[in-house]
Amino acid sequence: MAKTDRPGDPKPRIATMEELSVAIGVSRPTLSRYFQDPTSVRDTTGDRIRQGLERVEYVPNFFATRMNRKSTGMIGVIIPYLNDLFFTRLLESIEMAAMEAGYTVITQCSHSDPAIEARASETFLSMSVDGALVAPLGNQSDFELHERLNARLPFVLVDSRPATLPNIDFVGTDHMQSTGNITQYLCRVGDPPIFLAMPRVNFNAVERERAYVAKMEELGHEPMIIGTEAIRPDWHFEPHGFAVLDERFSRGHFTDRSILCVNDRVAIGALQAAARHGLDPGRARRGGLRIAGHDDYPLGPHMIPALTTVAQDVEAIGRAAVGRLVEKIRAENKSGDHLVTLFDGVLKVRDSA
Amino acid sequence: MAKTDRPGDPKPRIATMEELSVAIGVSRPTLSRYFQDPTSVRDTTGDRIRQGLERVEYVPNFFATRMNRKSTGMIGVIIPYLNDLFFTRLLESIEMAAMEAGYTVITQCSHSDPAIEARASETFLSMSVDGALVAPLGNQSDFELHERLNARLPFVLVDSRPATLPNIDFVGTDHMQSTGNITQYLCRVGDPPIFLAMPRVNFNAVERERAYVAKMEELGHEPMIIGTEAIRPDWHFEPHGFAVLDERFSRGHFTDRSILCVNDRVAIGALQAAARHGLDPGRARRGGLRIAGHDDYPLGPHMIPALTTVAQDVEAIGRAAVGRLVEKIRAENKSGDHLVTLFDGVLKVRDSA
DNA sequence: CGTGCGGATTTACGCACGTAAAAAGATAGG
DNA sequence: CCTATCTTTTTACGTGCGTAAATCCGCACG
Numbered sequence: 001m002a003k004t005d006r007p008g009d010p011k012p013r014i015a016t017m018e019e020l021s022v023a024i025g026v027s028r029p030t031l032s033r034y035f036q037d038p039t040s041v042r043d044t045t046g047d048r049i050r051q052g053l054e055r056v057e058y059v060p061n062f063f064a065t066r067m068n069r070k071s072t073g074m075i076g077v078i079i080p081y082l083n084d085l086f087f088t089r090l091l092e093s094i095e096m097a098a099m100e101a102g103y104t105v106i107t108q109c110s111h112s113d114p115a116i117e118a119r120a121s122e123t124f125l126s127m128s129v130d131g132a133l134v135a136p137l138g139n140q141s142d143f144e145l146h147e148r149l150n151a152r153l154p155f156v157l158v159d160s161r162p163a164t165l166p167n168i169d170f171v172g173t174d175h176m177q178s179t180g181n182i183t184q185y186l187c188r189v190g191d192p193p194i195f196l197a198m199p200r201v202n203f204n205a206v207e208r209e210r211a212y213v214a215k216m217e218e219l220g221h222e223p224m225i226i227g228t229e230a231i232r233p234d235w236h237f238e239p240h241g242f243a244v245l246d247e248r249f250s251r252g253h254f255t256d257r258s259i260l261c262v263n264d265r266v267a268i269g270a271l272q273a274a275a276r277h278g279l280d281p282g283r284a285r286r287g288g289l290r291i292a293g294h295d296d297y298p299l300g301p302h303m304i305p306a307l308t309t310v311a312q313d314v315e316a317i318g319r320a321a322v323g324r325l326v327e328k329i330r331a332e333n334k335s336g337d338h339l340v341t342l343f344d345g346v347l348k349v350r351d352s353a
Numbered sequence: 354m355a356k357t358d359r360p361g362d363p364k365p366r367i368a369t370m371e372e373l374s375v376a377i378g379v380s381r382p383t384l385s386r387y388f389q390d391p392t393s394v395r396d397t398t399g400d401r402i403r404q405g406l407e408r409v410e411y412v413p414n415f416f417a418t419r420m421n422r423k424s425t426g427m428i429g430v431i432i433p434y435l436n437d438l439f440f441t442r443l444l445e446s447i448e449m450a451a452m453e454a455g456y457t458v459i460t461q462c463s464h465s466d467p468a469i470e471a472r473a474s475e476t477f478l479s480m481s482v483d484g485a486l487v488a489p490l491g492n493q494s495d496f497e498l499h500e501r502l503n504a505r506l507p508f509v510l511v512d513s514r515p516a517t518l519p520n521i522d523f524v525g526t527d528h529m530q531s532t533g534n535i536t537q538y539l540c541r542v543g544d545p546p547i548f549l550a551m552p553r554v555n556f557n558a559v560e561r562e563r564a565y566v567a568k569m570e571e572l573g574h575e576p577m578i579i580g581t582e583a584i585r586p587d588w589h590f591e592p593h594g595f596a597v598l599d600e601r602f603s604r605g606h607f608t609d610r611s612i613l614c615v616n617d618r619v620a621i622g623a624l625q626a627a628a629r630h631g632l633d634p635g636r637a638r639r640g641g642l643r644i645a646g647h648d649d650y651p652l653g654p655h656m657i658p659a660l661t662t663v664a665q666d667v668e669a670i671g672r673a674a675v676g677r678l679v680e681k682i683r684a685e686n687k688s689g690d691h692l693v694t695l696f697d698g699v700l701k702v703r704d705s706a
Numbered sequence: 707c708g709t710g711c712g713g714a715t716t717t718a719c720g721c722a723c724g725t726a727a728a729a730a731g732a733t734a735g736g
Numbered sequence: 737c738c739t740a741t742c743t744t745t746t747t748a749c750g751t752g753c754g755t756a757a758a759t760c761c762g763c764a765c766g
Contacts, residue, residue: 016722027745032724042732042743062479063416064722068751082445083651088435095462104476107460109448123457126415238655268655275657298436302591302621304628304657369752380715385754395713417752421721 011057024052035060066128074104075325076124078117078134080202081235082109084265085298086314087135090159093318094133101326103130112201112235114142121149131325135159138202138233154328158321160202169328171321171341173312175204178345179211179260182292182310184219185347186258189283190290192221193258198266199233199240208262208294227266241269242276249277258290258353264300264309267293271303271352281305281352290353294345305351313343364410377405388413419481427457428678429477431470431487433555434588435462437618438651439667440488443512446671447486454679456483465554465588467495474502484678488512491555491586507681511674513555522681524674524694526665528557531698532564532613535645535663537572538700539611542636543643545574546611551619552586552593561615561647580619594622595629602630611643611706617653617662620646624656624705634658634705643706647698658704666696 014020021028026049033040034049041049066072075098079087091107098105106129110117117137124132131154136146143162149155156169186193195212198205209225216223227244241261248254255277261267270291274281281289282305293300296311320341367373374381379402386393387402394402419425428451432440444460451458459482463470470490477485484507489499496515502508509522539546548565551558562578569576580597594614601607608630614620623644627634634644635658646653649664673694 018722028723029725029746030744033744036724045744059475059479061420061481061722062476063420063481064751065724067416067420067722068724082441083438084441085436085438088437088441092435092462092464095464109445111445111448122412123415126412128414128416238652242655268652272655272657299591299621299652302595302625304625371752381753382716382755383714389754398714414752417721418754420723420752421754 011055014056014058017058017060020052020056020058023056024049026052035065071130071329072128073102074106074127074129075322075329076120076127076129076132077105077107078120078132078136079107079109080117080135080137081112084235086263086295086312087159089298089314090135090318093315094158094322097319097322101322103322103326110137112137114145117142118145121145124149125152129153131155131329133158133321133325136161136202138200138205154325156321156325156328158317160204160207162203167338169324169338169340171317171324172204172343173317173345174342175207175345176211176214177342178310178312179208179294180215181345181347182294182308183212183215183260185349186260186290186292186353187216187219187221189353190258190287191256192216192219193260193290193292194254195223195225196241196244196259196261196266196270197225197227198237198262199235201233201235205262212260227262237263237265238269238272241266242273243269245270245273246276249273249279254289255279256288258292261291261293264293264295264297264307267291267307267309267352268297268299268303271305271307283308283349283351283353292353296348300348301350303352308350308353309348310345311348312345316343364408367409367411370411370413373405373409373411376409377402379405388418424483424682425481426455427459427480427482428675428682429473429480429482429485430458430460431473431485431489432460432462433470433488433490434465437588439616439648439665440512442651442667443488443671446668447511447675450672450675454675456675456679463490465490467492467498470495471498474498477502478505482506484508484682486511486674486678489514489555491553491558507678509674509678509681511670513557513560515556520691522677522691522693524670524677525557525696526670526698527695528560528698529564529567530695531663531665532561532647533568534698534700535647535661536565536568536613538702539613539643539645539706540569540572540574542706543611543640544609545569545572546613546643546645547607548576548578549594549597549612549614549619549623550578550580551590551615552588554586554588558615565613580615590616590618591622591625594619595626596622598623598626599629602626602632607642608632609641611645614644614646617646617648617650617660620644620660620662620705621650621652621656624658624660636661636702636704636706645706649701653701654703656705661703661706662701663698664701665698669696 014023017028017031021031030041038046077094079091081087095105108120110120114137132149133156135158143164146165150168156171159172161170183193197209213223259270261270274289279289281291293307293309296309300307300309324339367376370381370384374384383394391399430447432444434440448458461473463473467490485502486509488511496517499518503521509524512525514523536546550562566576612623614623627642632642634642646660646662649662653660653662677692
């Protein structure tokens with residue numbers, strides 16, 4: 001098992017910068033400056049260092065470099081739930097934007113548990129991240145956690161926010177616009193829609209309900225919301241959508257109505273329920289069953305029928321959130337006013353409504 | 354904006370353990386011992402510390418605590434791609450298992466980019482994580498990266514592995530068994546299946562193909578693989594499955610055959626293609642079109658028709674991977690023999706095949 | 707009241723690197 | 737060749753905490 005003399009890895013390993021400095025004949029402080037900014041040393045010195053680094057294997061110690069420094073170059077991100085492609089897309093765009101901005105992102109998933117969320121933010125504080133980005137749980141109980149974080153470091157909420165925290169930076173979708181948008185569309189092409197709600201896992205659930213009601217009243221229709229009845233909040237959206245509509249359909253209700261689901265995953269369950277009852281939702285005929293969603297979940301286009309929805313601009317949200325956070329980090333503005341950045345949803349008319 | 358005198362947060366902030374020790378009248382080394390193991394100090398002292406901590410806000414500095422210590426209590430996890438519920442479920446089970454074992458997990462996503470994967474493992478080394486768990490890319494080019502990691506720290510591969518690295522610990526599914534299992538099922542209930550392959554994003558793609566061929570030959574059938582033709586490898590599985598079968602169906606091919614898709618996401622695309630051509634895959638009739646997948650993707654049960662598949666035991670894989678890693682960490686066994694842990698897939702017969 | 711003992715404190719050093727200040731050296735311009 | 741300027745080196749201290757050794761303290765025992 002002579003692992004040291006494989007052709008691919010003959011480089012001697014160097015553990016500290018001290019050793020490195022003797023190995024390539026450059027002083028340690030110079031090396032330190034080089035690693036923080038290669039252009040801060042003279043070209044000839046830089047070349048000598050680069051040549052030296054080719055011949056040995058050395059990675060600076062992460063902790064030591066971060067210890068005695070004002071900025072750690074890291075931002076913390078908290079996501080409430082991983083098994084949902086909406087959040088993975090959001091996370092992806094955040095990671096990409098952060099990478100471009102030169103930050104290392106530390107991701108923690110709260111797994112819908114306020115205790116884990118609290119632990120994660122403790123971790124961020126103890127790592128002195130430069131800033132934190134959090135997509136909060138719906139729990140009202142931990143709003144003071146966010147307020148504490150917000151007071152201690154550059155902080156931006158993403159995706160959903162409690163109404164109780166109006167003065168924290170926020171980036172998300174304008175649900176008034178997006179939900180209003182698709183509500184209006186449904187009213188235009190068919191009967192005024194019924195709203196199929198979702199478990200109250202976060203604040204968006206309620207916000208969309210409200211947007212639906214507002215638009216309906218604006219258009220002079222009677223709002224009607226189903227699916228709010230006593231289901232414990234979890235992330236099993238598809239079964240929820242299925243269960244609610246399966247029950248209704250089997251009683252012969254709503255089989256020729258427009259149903260606006262609070263999100264696409266609920267809508268997927270709704271489509272399943274329709275299929276089970278031999279119903280064929282679609283926009284083709286006037287007056288029949290229609291099912292629409294919200295979010296533009298990646299699998300929506302592959303449903304049968306393809307799901308009509310309104311898309312959140314996840315890419316833009318992630319990018320803007322990172323942008324705003326970096327801005328706050330650089331400005332170090334404690335008293336500065338907060339910003340709320342909302343993106344419009346865009347209608348994706350496909351086959352189901 | 355007097356944020357300091359809110360009722361919820363009157364606690365004075367203490368930055369270092371030194372200050373803490375004077376604030377609550379206990380020596381710093383004692384505090385240090387307490388934080389590493391609260392039971393290592395006398396009860397009366399522990400109580401005094403606990404009371405003190407209630408009155409102030411203090412979190413130990415993450416970097417400083419890890420600096421001069423043999424173990425950092427962290428394990429690094431690399432995932433190739435986030436927008437796939439298979440990986441998020443794997444990650445979730447890994448995080449849970451690690452949390453139970455008392456480790457902090459640092460997750461990095463390689464976003465299908467070998468360069469990012471390399472950067473992530475550099476990060477792990479520089480953070481001196483206690484061990485690393487990686488779900489590799491399919492790229493042959495970075496196998497030496499894994500070998501280097503494996504030589505330098507406790508290391509376990511998950512989910513997929515290059516055939517070129519037979520002596521690295523691995524935890525995953527026994528594709529010979531799982532794919533063989535469903536192949537056999539399909540042969541039993543209908544025509545011998547055609548295999549719809551996927552872009553070669555990792556080694557499992559090839560391994561399942563081989564398992565299919567082996568089982569078919571064992572049963573005396575002629576294997577037939579489609580979908581391998583010159584598509585650049587990416588993670589857009591559903592469009593891939595759709596495109597391949599859409600083309601075949603429109604030429605009238607395979608419309609009454611059994612089609613085994615390399616995974617459920619491809620199968621979802623396949624179902625969509627079938628629907629588009631007015632085909633109705635299902636196990637109900639003998640001799641008709643059947644479509645089956647692999648993995649038990651969370652949305653499979655909600656497809657129309659519900660997708661027949663063979664489930665990977667993601668939970669067990671994640672748990673076993675962490676278990677094995679922790680074992681290696683504790684043993685610090687450099688020369689120890691490697692283990693390959695494979696889990697069986699279990700058949701999920703639903704409606705589509 | 708002297709002794710022994712477990713736990714706490716004091717003291718001191720180490721970790722790997724950032725960083726500031728002073729001294730030394732190299733480069734370019736004259 | 738000499739000086740003004742830039743860069744590097746030397747030296748030294750700081751970061752927050754782990755850790756070991758020595759000392760101290762309080763308590764029970766004889």
